[in-house]
Amino acid sequence: MTEELTGWQLAQVNIARMREPLDSPLMADFVAGLDPVNAAAESADGFVWRLTGEGNDATSLRFMDDPWLIVNMSVWRDGEALFEFVYSEEHRPFLKRRREWFARMQEAVTVLWWVPAGHEPTVAEAEARLRALREDGPTPYAFTLADRFPLPVPATESAAEDE
Known part of the structure; x- marks a missing residue:
């Protein structure tokens, strides 16, 4: 059964610390790729929704009160759809070049969590999920693409299984 039929979708956020300002020559190829990748x-x-700020991307938004962090947040039908896009022909070249544009961070920079279908997560919600992942590791509340957790089970189903 697909997640869209269960009433749940997968939210993801990933952040990156820019090496230089977005208007610098170093960041030009990254900025030029925003519209085509989006x-x-x-x-x-499997795409459902993505966070946008000024313009058609989220680069104007700040994360964790850090002016050097940029944020990407989206909602997908399921983990497989997200995985397929992340490693797609259109996105993979940007993954390969990320160290040119962004500093390596020691802490987790990507977190996933289940949301009710139709829910558009907020930046504050994403910050809380990323902090939880950093503090507690992968849990059903905040996890990674490599350490996914199953869909939340409604209390009524859980109680019926226990009988």
Whole structure:
């Protein structure tokens, strides 16, 4: 059964610490790729929603009160759809070049969590989930693509299974 039929979807946030300001020559290729990569995400199978700020991306938004962190947040049908996009032909070249544009961070920079279908997570919600992952490791509340947790089980189903 797909997640969209269960009433749950997968939210993800990832952050990156810029090496230089977005308007610098170093960041030019990254900035030029924002619209095409965002368009590829929006047309990908399983895409539901993505966070935007000024313009058509979220680069104007700040995360954890750090002016050097940029944020990407989206909601997907399930983990497989997200995985397919992350490693897609359109997105993979940007993954390969990320160290040119962004500093390596020692703490977790990506977190996933289940949301009720139709819910658009807030930056504050994403910050709380990322902090939880950093403090507690992967849990059903906050996990990674490599350490996914199953869909939440409604209390009524859980109680019926215990009988």
